[in-house]
Amino acid sequence: MNLLFVAPAFVLFGLFVLLPLVSSVFYAFTNWSGFSTPEWVGLANFSRALADPVHLTSYLHVTLYILGTLLLEVSFGLVMAVVLNSNRLGFSLMRGMFFSPMVLSMTAAGVLWAFVLDYRLGLLNSVLRSVGLNDWALPWLSQGSTALIAIMFVSGWRFAGFYMIIFFAALRRIPRSIYEAATLDGAPPLHQFFTITLPLLRQQMLTCVLLAITGGFAGFDLFFTMTNGGPFNATDVPATWIIRTGFDNNELGYATAMTVILAVVVLIISVVYLRLTERGDHVRY
């Protein structure tokens, strides 16, 4: 009887999450165009994946992207949580504005920023030209050397508010008396930040880093909207390459093998990360 309460959830979860996950393990070993019957090819897809240069560099790109998000989303969000932590007039509005990109779709954000970064008309280049830095105006998204960095900044723009709010909520729970005591002892604000604030936010930082890692591997929308892997695969991440291989080239068997690799990579990293961090001593206040 009690099972009836979880049954609807697990019917949905089973059909649309678990079943595709399990069947992907089967498809990964086949040659399959989507319409043909899958034909068993053993490990061929996997050995091909390990030799596919685009596939391998997509992991380099996603690693760089995750490192970028740790800096431009998590760290920047933390700094902004400290900067915007005040009861003064206007700060609530500023927090709201800083958070607002989070409610926009990645496609809207991507299209908007494609215009901001446009070579001819873009806001960024207009600003650079208007202050005389004509040489700095670059085709940001259409050259390989800047496209990935540009996407990292857009991602930072969109997600920094999320991490800011998480850190802000935690900052609010730190008693003011700790800071007052430190000030009486003559500790300058920067010193207080490193010796009081950071250690007390340890738990939130660990959570945020995990979110940045799993979110980074899930990254698809922004890459698809802004560059779809281009120019010349310079911004291909696993998700964009998998979707293009599967649905544009109809190599669904091979693409599925790459999804299995992606799933294994993400699961190993998350499990190792969770194991390593849950041992750490919790700072309580």
Add this chain to the structure above:
Amino acid sequence: MSATDRRTPGEWLQLLVGGAIVSAMFYPAVWMVLSSFKTNREMFKNPFGLPRDWLWSNFSAAWDKGGLGGLYLNSIIVTASAVTLTVCVATAAAFAFSRLAFPGRRWLFRLLLIGLLLPPPVVAIPLFAILRDMGLLNTLWALILSGSAWSLSLTIFIMHGYFNAIRPDMEEAAMLEGASIWQIFRDISVPMVWPSMLTLAIVNTINIWNELMFALLFVVDDEKRTLPVGLIRFFGRYSTDYAMVFAALTISTLPILALYFLLQRHVIAGLSATAMD
């Protein structure tokens, strides 16, 4: 320390730095709205200023050519159905995980972790085949069901946390009075967690409203597309008609931004709850 005290020099600096960063980051949104009223030429000659003539015609052109009305309607149908389904089903499951004993409880709960850690692209291809075999491909049901299924893990985990934070006294009392589990769930537990259900409805609304990949892969007909996919198509087709794309962007984002600023407190509470487990 009250908010009417004089500001210290440090606080002025804080206001200045915070204000500068926030304005710089919010400016693209302002630029988007202003640009949507300009002609393509004016955008190039005068990128920063107010438009000389406020061209409302950009909006009607974008609305008609982009079929934005239909996109909005589809997005609303998909989001409303998927969110309702997710929150109801997840609340029942979270109730069971928190309050009831049943075989495989611990094991099933762990299984849900998969949906939290794995990225949706991992299942995109086999899910495509499954939906095709079920005859759901190219229907809004494909988006409702898969969107809902991928929102379940997070929703159940957070709901479970809310249930665990409430002592089961009332439910136990009702049990002694001879109420059935279904009655307890409906008349006691759901009213207690009702506010949390609304918070989670907001979180899921944002996620499903913005969902791109499933909508891109599982729906082919133009008249069944949702807003994020429609926007990309529109951008691809009219990418040189800047003014009209800006108008389409404004139409598709401004209502969401306005709604956010109205419900700000709830949205922020909801989205930050997703990181607290």
